[in-house]
Amino acid sequence: MNLNKDKMSYPITTMTMRSVADLKVGERARITVLNDQFTSLKLLEMGCLPGTEVCLHCKAPLGDPICLNVSGYCLSMRRSEAATILIEN
């Protein structure tokens, strides 16, 4: 399987949509779209599905990586990966 593919298979509705990377500590949001296919496969497996509610738990020093509470457990990821998870409040 070719994992280097960086194709966007999900439509991005607007460029101004917020992502998990924009959340403040303790802020909650609902996932709308995962906009990067390569990252999305892993995120989906870990339970970050569109419609799921998430909460930013904490940030590592320098704000990267971040820790996200999702479906009852804590998931850490880099800011760049968090930026592919688009959200609505």
Next chain:
Amino acid sequence: MIGNPNAGKSSLFNQLTGLRQKTGNFPGVTMERKIGQTPLPDETTPTATVVDLPGIYSIYPKSPDEQLVTEILVNVRHPDYPAVAIVVVDASNLRRNLLLFTQIADLGLPVVLALNMLDVAQAQFQDVNAVRLAMQLGVPVVRVNARTGDGTDLLRQAIVRQLQQPVFPASLFHDPATQHPDLIADAKAGYALTNNYLAAQYVIQHDGFSFLNPAQRQNFDALIDRHKFVEADFQATETIARYERIGRVVADAVTDRRPLNQPTWSQQLDRILLHPVWGYLIFTGVLFLIFQALFAWAQPFADGIDAGVAWLNGSLKTQLPAGPLTDLLTDGVLAGIGGVLLFIPQIAFLFLLISLLEESGYMSRVMVLMDRIMRRFGLNGRSVVPLISGVACAVPAIMATRSIGSRRDRLITILVTPLMSCSARLPIYTILIALVVPEQRVLGLISLQGLALMGLYLLGLIAALLAAWVLKLVLKTNERSLFVMELPTFKLPRWNHVGLTVFDSVWSFVVEAGRVIVAISIVLWVLASYGPGDSMLRAESRVRAENPTRTAETLDNELASARLEASYAGQFGHFIEPAIRPLGYDWKIGIALLSSFAAREVFVGTMATIYSIGAGDTDETGVTVRERLRAERNPETGGPMYTPALAASLLIFYVFAMMCMSTLVTTYRETRTLKWPLVQLVYMTALAYLSAFLVYQWLK
């Protein structure tokens, strides 16, 4: 046994097998696996072999250790292919755990679901109804408590039932044939597969399946082209569909009264441990504690062992009849083994502390804390574990890189990990530092020798980071790396696990290192005791001729060193002396250096062997290596041989040099080419030679 990481797989494995388990390598690869026997309540199969597989989140591997699990589960001919798959599931995180379960069940394996951590789920206001779950999933579900061992008997009964009359779910949880009927039919027909989901895995993952031959892989490529199949789309649809199905299962079987946000103590702790200031301070404190343990707490034990070996050596020399065999035993074998035994306490402390960090869950926080910094140097957060374990031994550390998904990050980590000062370097550091650094205290508290030691470890770390940075510039890639990682909740360490890890590590170290050291000691003793032709005799008569007035007894030391110089080892040492002279080394150190290329821990043993052979028999017994080195004179200047400049040069050489066959072999096995171990050997040795040269010339 299959399950998500942190689902309690290893604990349950220990409960099933007791402490009679053994660790071994998976067939064909060096990844360690745990195998054990468990009794079954059945007359035809009274025992079963249990294999504990690495934790995975899904059947689609993201790193080499996950790859291994998939390869076992899809290949009926694999020696570890299970008769029954025990899927261990964390009840407090049921949805994500069931994703893997539905995939395993869809592969067509007889499955028993072990429902673990019900107490944790209960504490989080979730009640899981095992009977409803079993009805929804169509497989046996057993409630277990892996920490206490409750439910293991029921689990054994369920295993026996699945062995005798397997029960399967009525249909696949996700049938790939509904979307791609032609593709699945073609794949099944071509490879005599009966299961739709298994066929889909062959199509999607054929590149990663090492048991397929190139022709078979090309056929799959052709199949994918013909049916215009997009793997990533399929995977995304599959995962979403599975979660939808699981959502319905969970809705029926779980009563969730969980408040939306619950500040658990584990989560509170994270806010402190990942704090910009406190986080780093605590991490530094933990590292400091490790070093303190290594150098202060382990020292009394090491001194005891040292004294014991010296005593044994001395009494053997006086008790046994003098002769070549006694010499071989004492000067050769025992001197060598003493060097290994000496650092057992340090190894034990090191593995104890590292396994405590991993068991408690702190190691994952360290990864998060360090990811940003490590990325600057071409590594990633996951490289922290190999680098820290590298302080114990590079071999398990290099194997630990299998959890790093990105191929380039993993390669760089493998290449630089041996620069971290491993425990085999410790005795060399200790002895040389004791020779040249005065036993003083700075500010009344900090020992100068300890400071020097810490400096050497820091030097290794800095060299590793710089080497990684250089490699990052050299090795270009367009591969993307992921750092999506579960942060497990903090847990109290399971002391029996920790104890077992420490015991296993120390034991395998003693056996592995001991074997090499004994072999090299014997070879070295022979090479140092015998010479080509009559060279030994000629050297003896030359010494006698030069000192005609002295009696044989007073000449003993001179005779012994003349004999050593004339031996095979001595001649070899003289042969390479021109190459190492610029670093300040003589032919005796040359011998030790050469034998260190097999394994650096033999250095101290070799020095002991060389100097005790060279010292003759009248020498009082039970003298330690350190005293012998201190007494050694430089034949040219008449002053002590081990000047600060020489010791510094030797120390720097040992910090950087790649002197460990086992590490090179491990690198070869993990990278599967000769190129990378060679690169490792050449760059590290060149670095060692150059820096030792500069240091010696500067300090001389």
